Amino acid sequence: DAGVIQSPRHEVTEMGQEVTLRCKPISGHNSLFWYRQTMMRGLELLIYFNNNVPIDDSGMPEDRFSAKMPNASFSTLKIQPSEPRDSAVYFCASSSGGWRDYGYTFGSGTRLTVV
Amino acid sequence: GNSVTQMEGPVTLSEEAFLTINCTYTATGYPSLFWYVQYPGEGLQLLLKATKADDKGSNKGFEATYRKETTSFHLEKGSVQVSDSAVYFCALGAAYNTNAGKSTFGDGTTLTVKP
Numbered sequence: 001d002a003g004v005i006q007s008p009r010h011e012v013t014e015m016g017q018e019v020t021l022r023c024k025p026i027s028g029h030n031s032l033f034w035y036r037q038t039m040m041r042g043l044e045l046l047i048y049f050n051n052n053v054p055i056d057d058s059g060m061p062e063d064r065f066s067a068k069m070p071n072a073s074f075s076t077l078k079i080q081p082s083e084p085r086d087s088a089v090y091f092c093a094s095s096s097g098g099w100r101d102y103g104y105t106f107g108s109g110t111r112l113t114v115v
Numbered sequence: 116g117n118s119v120t121q122m123e124g125p126v127t128l129s130e131e132a133f134l135t136i137n138c139t140y141t142a143t144g145y146p147s148l149f150w151y152v153q154y155p156g157e158g159l160q161l162l163l164k165a166t167k168a169d170d171k172g173s174n175k176g177f178e179a180t181y182r183k184e185t186t187s188f189h190l191e192k193g194s195v196q197v198s199d200s201a202v203y204f205c206a207l208g209a210a211y212n213t214n215a216g217k218s219t220f221g222d223g224t225t226l227t228v229k230p
Contacts, residue, residue, distance in 0.1 A: 106159045
């Protein structure tokens with residue numbers, strides 16, 4: 001298994017531009033999570049999906065952020081317009097769910113820099 | 116709600132020293148417990164897990180025992196190596212799929228091992 005695949009690995013964009021981050025979860029996993037990691041705030045859960053349905057988006061910082069999961073093998077996190085304070089590493093993770101939680105598999109992350 | 120408290124870092128040890136990173140939790144029900152490791156520039160990786168009280172998770176020389184009576188899941192290793200330098204996260208899983216597999220993470224503890 002190739003694991004959770006995120007793209008791009010690095011993204012540098014100018015303030016005001018739209019940014020789209022992509023994630024392919026592990027096949028058969030039915031939960032998908034988007035996290036943001038910064039030195040100041042640590043690891044923050046932005047949104048998570050179960051069976052392609054958004055369950056909790058209370059961590060999405062503001063309306064500039066949106067996430068979709070059109071099918072079981074693909075999810076996007078979009079920032080429009082981007083701002084310098086959005087600079088962070090964004091991680092996608094997936095899990096198999098079920099009655100007993102067996103933990104997450106994380107992707108390698110997308111390092112976003114907004115200048 | 117669920118919460119995880121980890122020992123504050125950073126922790127600096129000499130090679131071959133004994134490692135303990137404390138983790139305590141507050142939870143309803145009987146969630147799984149996890150330790151994740153994040154090496155520089157990478158995503159988090161599941162290091163070990165325990166799914167019920169008195170279980171011992173182990174991997175790569177690391178161990179942690181699920182202690183329900185003290186609500187703890189301390190990470191230990193008998194002899195650390197330079198290659199163990201990383202950030203370690205304790206995490207609390209969801210109990211009985213109540214949150215579709217959503218975990219609660221601690222703030223992370225940075226370990227540096229010097230030769």
